[in-house]
Amino acid sequence: MYGRQSEDKFKAARERMLRYDLRGRDIADPRVLAAMADVPREEFIPPSHRSQAYSDGPLPIGNDQTISQPYIVALMTQELRVNPECEVLEVGTGSGYQTAILSKLAKKVYTIERFSDLAESAKTVLDKLGISNVEFYLGDGSNGWPAGRLPSSGCFDRIIITAGVPEISEPLVGQLADRGLIVAPVGGRTVQRLVACEKKTDKLISRTICDVRFVRLIGEHGFQQ
Numbered sequence: 001m002y003g004r005q006s007e008d009k010f011k012a013a014r015e016r017m018l019r020y021d022l023r024g025r026d027i028a029d030p031r032v033l034a035a036m037a038d039v040p041r042e043e044f045i046p047p048s049h050r051s052q053a054y055s056d057g058p059l060p061i062g063n064d065q066t067i068s069q070p071y072i073v074a075l076m077t078q079e080l081r082v083n084p085e086c087e088v089l090e091v092g093t094g095s096g097y098q099t100a101i102l103s104k105l106a107k108k109v110y111t112i113e114r115f116s117d118l119a120e121s122a123k124t125v126l127d128k129l130g131i132s133n134v135e136f137y138l139g140d141g142s143n144g145w146p147a148g149r150l151p152s153s154g155c156f157d158r159i160i161i162t163a164g165v166p167e168i169s170e171p172l173v174g175q176l177a178d179r180g181l182i183v184a185p186v187g188g189r190t191v192q193r194l195v196a197c198e199k200k201t202d203k204l205i206s207r208t209i210c211d212v213r214f215v216r217l218i219g220e221h222g223f224q225q
């Protein structure tokens, strides 16, 4: 796709990422590592930054938004404990890279983005990669997935929020199955705590993983701007 030399460079960079940035830290789930090995991250990066596709940090994707650092994508995915029966809601499609990783692990991924050009470009890349178990929705993800289009169970087994939120919104908690898991960056406008929460009889039991810096979720139950 990018010529033989570039393909070889991306492959070597992906192997370096897996070895040092993921396994070298605390990413040990073999399914997560296999998904990170399988998805070509370079496809999700604009041409201006494509050569840095496997660098250990976030990169710009347009609209003042970012594709998250590979380690954070892997960490959130590992904490989400996705299995092949899971229906997963992702709030914040962005480039679609996290969506693609989840699609390798889940039965189906439902993903919401507020910018139409990001959603369109993510859809184009996922189509190109032959990923077909993803449904897209354009709108405010803080309100959850549209009620008329929920999975047949009426809720999601897993929810991942990939933008910083002041709190996990009521509509999202309402759409999570009992015993379901949510992973999200919760906190202020620039720094948040990455939390993993389990829903037990309508309450979220929350565990903090680490401090993170995410772009803000802008919406009715998010930040105003």
Ligand code: SAM
Pocket: 065, 066, 067, 068, 091, 092, 093, 094, 095, 096, 097, 098, 099, 112, 113, 114, 115, 118, 139, 140, 141, 142, 162, 163, 214, 215, 216, 217, 218, 219, 220, 222
């Ligand atoms: N996971 C993405 C990836 O792999 O590229 C990165 C997501 S980026 C850090 C956060 C995304 O959340 C942005 O694309 C942003 O436009 C989106 N976003 C912000 N507020 C939103 C909202 N209320 N509903 C849906 N998406 C939102």
